[in-house]
Amino acid sequence: EAEASIRVPIDNLEGRWRASRGRERVALLPTHEALALGLITLWPQAPKAAYYASSNAYLTAAAIANPGAASSDKKYSASRVAEERDQTDLLRDIFGNPFRPATADPRWLTSTAVTLARAIYEDRAFDRLPILADALEEAGCDEPAVLAHCRSGGPHVRGCWVVDLVLGKE
Numbered sequence: 157e158a159e160a161s162i163r164v165p166i167d168n169l170e171g172r173w174r175a176s177r178g179r180e181r182v183a184l185l186p187t188h189e190a191l192a193l194g195l196i197t198l199w200p201q202a203p204k205a206a207y208y209a210s211s212n213a214y215l216t217a218a219a220i221a222n223p224g225a226a227s228s229d230k231k232y233s234a235s236r237v238a239e240e241r242d243q244t245d246l247l248r249d250i251f252g253n254p255f256r257p258a259t260a261d262p263r264w265l266t267s268t269a270v271t272l273a274r275a276i277y278e279d280r281a282f283d284r285l286p287i288l289a290d291a292l293e294e295a296g297c298d299e300p301a302v303l304a305h306c307r308s309g310g311p312h313v314r315g316c317w318v319v320d321l322v323l324g325k326e
Contacts, residue, residue: 178228185215185216213239213243215236217236218235218236219232245311249305249315251317252305252317253301256301258299258301258302258318259321260321261297263295263296264292264296264297264322266291268291268294269288269292269295269322270322273319276316277314280314282310285318286307289303289307292306292322305318
């Protein structure tokens with residue numbers, strides 16, 4: 157019953173959002189935020205909630221960078237695209253490739269690799285990831301995705317899939 161009482165207003169908000177364009181859509185950003193929050197409360201709508209939450213983040217970033225601009229303005233669009241790309245990079249750092257998940261070979265988990273990964277995690281010292289790649293490689297790691305990720309420029313954040321893999325976090 158509670159779900160039904162929320163679903164009708166959410167469906168109305170979603171319809172208004174989908175029909176809006178340009179400055180009207182910018183004006184509806186608070187409505188979009190409400191839609192994201194409302195959808196988060198509905199478990200069956202979790203994929204939509206994730207979509208609206210991330211969409212709201214990049215739209216808000218673009219609006220802050222370009223106050224008063226319509227979503228059709230080139231600078232607004234460039235800001236939106238840059239924010240989408242940054243969010244995608246963060247997701248890749250946290251989840252890796254979900255279609256080809258890596259597993260840690262126990263031989264890689266030497267005391268050096270685990271100690272280094274723990275220090276990277278606790279100190280947020282992601283500049284040490286290339287050193288972790290070297291330690292893993294010396295321990296026999298030949299997994300290209302693991303080594304390439306450690307040697308990439310990032311961005312890297314706490315929750316980095318390689319650090320979590322080495323530390324046995326899920």
